Amino acid sequence: MIHLCIEEKLQAAVRAVLPDADASRIWVRPCPDLQHGDYQTNALMALAKQQRRNPRELATAVVAQLDVTPWCARVEIAGPGFLNFHLAPHAINAALQEALGTGHSFFKKATTPRTIVIDFSSPNVAKPMHVGHIRSTILGDALARVFRLLGHRVITDNHIGDWGTQFGMLLVGWKTLLDAATLERDPIAEMERLYQAINLAAKEDERIREQARAELVKLQSGDAENLGIWRRMLELSQSQFDNVYGRLGIQFDHTLGESFYNDQLGAVLAELARAGIAEESDGALVVFFRDHATMNDNPAIIRKSDGAANYASTDLATLRHRVEQWQAQEILYVTDGRQQLHFQQVFTIYQRWHPQMTARLEHVWFGSILGPDGKPFKTREGGVVKLAALLDEAEERALTAVTQKNPDLDEATRREIARAVGLGALKYADLSNNRQSDYTFDWDKMLALQGNTAPYLQYACTRVRSIFRKGEVADLSGATIALAAPQELALAKRLLNFGIALETVAAEYRPNYLCNYLYELAGDFTAFYEACPVLKAGDAERQSRLALCKLTGQVLHEGLGLLGIEVPEKM
RNA sequence: GCGCUCGUAGCUCAGCUGGAUAGAGCAGCGGUCUUCUAAACCGCAGGCCGUUGGUUCGAGUCCAACCGGGCGCGCCA
CATH class of the missing domain: 1.10.730.10 (Isoleucyl-tRNA Synthetase; Domain 1)
Structure with missing residues (x-):
């Protein structure tokens, strides 16, 4: 934490020299080459440019105001205006001895802790977790741990895919093709088999597609039998999730999947329509970004023409819940980079909907995992890697x-x-x-x-x-x-x-x-x-x-x- | 077509508000075990940072154009 002490003194010195300048971005970093010193700042050169001053003169003026005696043996101005700090040996020893005594490791807790919601992993019910979930799961967990250690209030939330059109198919499969013994032994494999079998059959047979639609409607309207099956699928999936997370050492504070927001969606959509943010278009409820520089050609559908909500509407309801119920100051969405447009849309819609909202929304996106051939990572047979x-x-x-x-x-x-x-x-x-x-x-x-x-x-x-x-x-x-x-x-x-x-x-x-x-x-x-x-x-x-x-x-x-x-x- | 993103050593990758001679590992070559674990360590070699312009005291990093790859773009999430 010595660097923070130096940084503080340095910023004070800059304020003394240039009272109007923004000193908060004057940072101290380790020297890339220890020949030059232990820590350096190159920010004075940028500041000098901004202030139209000679960088070495500015550096000289700052050094004249700078007292870092307890930590540094000397401070040098180098090159076009670097400041190099050479640590005093006793300061290094003291820092190490303090860490030894306290067991505390060279970092400082946040002075103003934030409430940070982290949304990651998000697997789907009735499907095996696969390689596509690994980056989100691991990155999200690591970020949660770092922010917690730094003293922030972290809320981790697993936004599982536990609702949607796939349940129509799954219900038909469950009712017509279920093998109880396999379900007992390997529930995820059995549910996956049901889904694939019905999906295949539905491609050939209009009646099966119709059946799936009917089962979905029943589920959504609260049919007891279908809800029961759905809950069973959820339980079976959750135990799979628990098993994987247990192996990975990962815990969530909440698992509020898409279904949690079902009864809020109607009101959300109505509000957006009433506020004039969303409008009807080809039977769907759509938000346009007409005056937006890059999204003017990319409207967002928030309710499909068949009346069903989609992930945009669920994400909006979810976002509201996190901001209003959890008082989130920062929300991180750890997902694949392919969803950039989606989150840009959701964030923009939410800003229009709640202009007073101050929470920081971040799409923490990541790239793909590739196989040795440079294409998306698959099994040798070309299947999904579980x-x-x-x-x-x-x-x-x-x-x-x-x-x-x-x-x-x-x-x-x-x-x-x-x-x-x-x-x-x-x-x-x-x-x-x-x-x-x-x-x-x-x-x-x-x-x-x-x-x-x-x-x-x-x-x-x-x-x-x-x-x-x-x-x-x-x-x-x-x-x-x-x-x-x-x-x-x-x-x-x-x-x-x-x-x-x-x-x-x-x-x-x-x-x-x-x-x-x-x-x-x-x-x-x-x-x-x-x-x-x-x-x-x-x-x-x-x-x-x-x-x-x-x-x-x-x-x-x-x-x-x-x-x-x-x-x-x-x- | 519009947008996002990537292009750094033979290969896989780093490169932190623009900063000091562009860094690792693998592969290649050459060394080091009577000494706290040698699946370790040390050394050598290897780079017009895609191309061209621009901004700057300074560009792998910022801007523009172009070339090449990946991805996204109205009813999947």
């Missing part, structure tokens, strides 16, 4: 690797390690990419112990733990830290920047910044580990190095935890 099967394979592959490496461990231990490593690898592969990029799914790459992978980071953790297992280490909370070797200094300075990584994740909803940080930290630790013996060092040095190990383990563990990744004791 999520449960994907988790199984991750664990199996990790088990093979662990067994090769450590054949002496008993099977239960190896399976437990494989679980953490396999699922960790799967999650990390997703999180370590820029979420907006498409990424190529590759088992070997994600499970590799070299490179920016979960196993590499977990391995670094086990090396730390191994030291403590062998070392019989006493309490380190009062240890004196002295940093001599360059690897010790580099590691120590990296530790200080954990909070910056968290800040950038939160600012841009991008967990890959945390991944990059952890990878760099693990790299620094490895360099230290290679160069600096810990247990064999002399007393004072041993204490200091053990302290570094402890803090590294603490930050790695906490960081991986934020990504939903567990750390095995051995691997």
Whole structure:
């Protein structure tokens, strides 16, 4: 948090020099090259440009007002107007010692906590969860964890697809083709089979299509039998969801699916029509964006011409619920990038509907997962990759690797390690990419112990733990830290920047910044580990190095935890 | 046609309000285990950052045009 202290002083100095300027965006970041210093700001150059001043002169004036004595040994003006801050050794030591004593890891809680709703995962009832749900699920969970740690009030909501036209088909299938034994054994597979069979039959046979429509109408009008079947399908699906989320270590505060908003839709649509926001067009209720720069050609249908609501109307009702009932100040929708237009429309409609609304709405979108051929990821047979099967394979592959490496461990231990490593690898592969990029799914790459992978980071953790297992280490909370070797200094300075990584994740909803940080930290630790013996060092040095190990383990563990990744004791 | 997005090393990817010599991993080449886990580590080599213009003291990053890929665009979600 030293950087925040420096930043605060720097901003104060800028205000002293330029009272009218906006100093809030004058940030301090780690120097990309430690040759130049530990922290730098390049923001004075931008400010100088804006103020039409000479950048070096401005920098000189700011430095004259700047007092960072407790933290910095010196401050330099460099190049066209960079400010480079060189940390004072005792400040680094003090920060590390404080973290050792408190167990608190180099970040600061938000001074003004926000209420943040995060909408993610959103699987469909009666269908298997598949690879298409994984990015949303993992990204949403990681973001929720980061915002919680930073002190925000986070509400996670699983907006499941539990209503809609597919239930007409499913009901017909349930009533005519249901195999009770299969349903007992594998309910999701059976429901999927019913849906596919009826769908196929309906393509050939108009009567089946008519039957499905009739069953849907009955369901929607509250028919007891159909509602009962629907509830049963919901229960069966929920236990599948619970199973997958249990394996992934994910919990939701709410699971308010589409059906939850059914009885609000009529009123929502009526309000939008009455307010003149929506209008009839070809029998549907539609919102136009006639004076909008890019959406003037893309109207949004909020009620179909057959009178049924669709996902736009449900999303509007959902949004209202989150703003009004939960007092959300920020709502994140973690979905596929293909829904950008949809959310732009929903957000715009809602702004027209509730112009006084101040909540920040963000579509936190992500790209596709591609197979080795560069096309959307499928099974060898060209089918959808089911999520449960994907988790199984991750664990199996990790088990093979662990067994090769450590054949002496008993099977239960190896399976437990494989679980953490396999699922960790799967999650990390997703999180370590820029979420907006498409990424190529590759088992070997994600499970590799070299490179920016979960196993590499977990391995670094086990090396730390191994030291403590062998070392019989006493309490380190009062240890004196002295940093001599360059690897010790580099590691120590990296530790200080954990909070910056968290800040950038939160600012841009991008967990890959945390991944990059952890990878760099693990790299620094490895360099230290290679160069600096810990247990064999002399007393004072041993204490200091053990302290570094402890803090590294603490930050790695906490960081991986934020990504939903567990750390095995051995691997 | 309109819109979104991507184009960085042979491959897979990073690149944080525009900033200092563009970074990793794999693959390639060469090294390191009587020493805290060598599925580890170190070194070498590898780049007109799609093209062309523009803005700027400074552009992989911003703007425009073009080339090439992916995706979206009235009753699926």
